[in-house]
Amino acid sequence: MKDSPQERRRQYLKKRAFYDSLLTIYGRKPVLEALEDPTLAAHKLHLAESNRRDQLITRIEQLAHERRIEIAYWDRKGLSRISKNARQDQGVALDLALPHYGKAEEFLRTADKPYELLALDGITNPQNLGMIIRSACAGGIDGIILPSKGCAQIDPLVIKASVGTLFKMRLLRCDDLAPTLAEFANTGARICALSSHAKDTLGELNGGEATIFVLGNETRGVSDAAAKTCTHSLRIPMRNGVESLNVAVTAALISFRHQL
Amino acid sequence: MKDSPQERRRQYLKKRAFYDSLLTIYGRKPVLEALEDPTLAAHKLHLAESNRRDQLITRIEQLAHERRIEIAYWDRKGLSRISKNARQDQGVALDLALPHYGKAEEFLRTADKPYELLALDGITNPQNLGMIIRSACAGGIDGIILPSKGCAQIDPLVIKASVGTLFKMRLLRCDDLAPTLAEFANTGARICALSSHAKDTLGELNGGEATIFVLGNETRGVSDAAAKTCTHSLRIPMRNGVESLNVAVTAALISFRHQL
The missing domain is CATH 3.30.1330.30 (Ribosomal protein L30/S12)
Structure with a gap:
């Protein structure tokens, strides 16, 4: 007895989801x-x-x-x-x-309530990547979009810097960040670039809506391609004339801002 | 004409303050x-x-x-x-x-309003030290107590990781941390150990009082000697069963908690 086309499709999707994980x-x-x-x-x-x-x-x-x-x-x-x-x-x-490890498009297809994600745009330092994962996990961020292009990938240094949290965090893979962000924006999600030049502050953003925070490269900031998809630009207020924060610190301040 | 003893004392103190800076x-x-x-x-x-x-x-x-x-x-x-x-x-x-660089005892002698300090207890990683300085500076912490015993000292790696903020931050030197904390405690300052095992949370601490936050070693936490001087023990609430944060991230969450 042959499986029905629906059954074969179901089994194919299940298998693909497993390999994506x-x-x-x-x-x-x-x-x-x-x-x-x-x-x-x-x-x-x-x-x-x-x-x-x-x-x-x-x-x-x-x-x-x-x-x-x-x-x-x-x-x-x-x-x-x-x-x-x-x-x-x-x-x-x-x-x-890892049941929490998958593709950004799959997350977008199945998301059924407001979420907060981080999206990494040119984060090349493995220690920063590990620290971002650790802080986001502890702060309760729902997932991290990690493009295969332009970012550090999961390697032993990242695993070490994440101190075991890599395996708990929902990692959402994609190829290029900008088109992925555009897809999220099309569903009404807020895409927020973190930038020290922004007029609005992080604290002014109200909660309860699907939101993606885009963290840019350690030196160059958010890329032009990603910036074009952003609906908001936010800064973290800094004292003493300091111009920027470590990107992992920025990730932590975003992740913990509701619970301090 | 010889200087009076008062004048000689004044000049001596001025000279000493300069060399301490x-x-x-x-x-x-x-x-x-x-x-x-x-x-x-x-x-x-x-x-x-x-x-x-x-x-x-x-x-x-x-x-x-x-x-x-x-x-x-x-x-x-x-x-x-x-x-x-x-x-x-x-x-x-x-x-x-550096006018802001001096001794912890001198700061204690001249402090005239509520302050918030970080005290470093066995922070041995220069990158963490640099990141702590950068975050504390941006977050508006009034000073960092840096003991010469048991902590990384200012070296090129620290300067690099502080991204220029080292020269803006008030650094307060001492030899041993525990006796220095005890002196601050004697003047009524709150000495708060950050510990993941604490019952109270950072958010429950009210402002407006002189407070020192003690950050412990990256692996071992706050030392016994320093812990004995502490009047409070505080934790940062963490999700997903995460047990600890990077010490520089902890410093950032303390420093920015009033402004997020």
């Missing part, structure tokens, strides 16, 4: 720490055949066996296709199935 | 940037005789001549006694006269 991390320490965390659903462990079987690798394999996680062995080239970072993967990668 | 920075780039900033009063430039006369050194000497700043030449040993960091001074040090 996969985050591949790499590096021995990040992978070991993820395997040691029972709350993290690991999908598949990838190891280079050339790995020296030292203590760390033995422990990683042992944990995978205990947790019945599939292990795939690859030559260095095969592994680097998976980690996408041959220089830093140390012969180890792990696919995590 | 000196901050010696080092490294070619930080010194060059300080010399290029006309708002910074430089007292004396120190150079190693062994310096190769490259572009940077020539520019530094030229700026010192233009600004009529005394230049002293030293052998490497003499210079390292001044910079207190032979490995990083690159043969260049500069004494800055």
Whole structure:
């Protein structure tokens, strides 16, 4: 008996949602720490055949066996296709199935109440990215839009700087930020650029509406392409003639502004 | 005609206050940037005789001549006694006269209205120290107590991470933090430890009183010695089971809590 077209479509969407939720991390320490965390659903462990079987690798394999996680062995080239970072993967990668990890367009399709998101526009420093995730998670931001173009991507430094919060935060992937922001704007969301030159302040923004805060590059600020999609421009009032804040600090002040 | 004892005492105190206000920075780039900033009063430039006369050194000497700043030449040993960091001074040090830079005891003696200070207890990461200074300055904190024991000291990394705000912030030096906090407590100031285990929240603290917020080590938190002097223990409410924030983010949330 063949499945109906509706059933096949349903199964296809389910499968796609699952693969969209996969985050591949790499590096021995990040992978070991993820395997040691029972709350993290690991999908598949990838190891280079050339790995020296030292203590760390033995422990990683042992944990995978205990947790019945599939292990795939690859030559260095095969592994680097998976980690996408041959220089830093140390012969180890792990696919995590994170229910909160997905695509920005999927979030937009299913959002059913006012949300507050951060959107990262050219955040290139991995420590800043990790700190932004940590602060946004603690402050209760609903998700972070992370474009694959122009931003640091999830790597061991980011995981370390996020202090475990990476796996709790809803990360929304997209390719280019500007078209994604435009789609959100089309649904009526407020798109707010943070800029020290803005006239209005963050505190003047009332709550209760779908809102995206766009955080620009550490030096150049919000890009022209992203700025064109913005409906608001906001600044954080600063004293003593200070001109800018660290971007992770800005993210924290946005995330915690309702609860201080 | 000899000065009266009162006059000699007055001159001695004035001289001591001046020397207490000196901050010696080092490294070619930080010194060059300080010399290029006309708002910074430089007292004396120190150079190693062994310096190769490259572009940077020539520019530094030229700026010192233009600004009529005394230049002293030293052998490497003499210079390292001044910079207190032979490995990083690159043969260049500069004494800055910062009116806002002084001793915690002097601040306590002359404080005449409610103030809010941060006190750093075992902050060892220079980037965190720089970010704390930057956020506190922008948020309007009245000063930062920086003990010489157990904390990172002002070095090129700190200056860089502070993005110029180091020279605007009132830095209050002391040797050991705990006895200094005890002296402030004796005058009635509230000493508040930030701790994720505290019952009360930062938001519950009312304003208008002299208050010191004690920020503990990035991993271990507030030390036992400092904790004993604390009159309050406060936490910042966090969501999603996050257990701690980056210390510079905590400093920012404290500094900006009245203006968001």
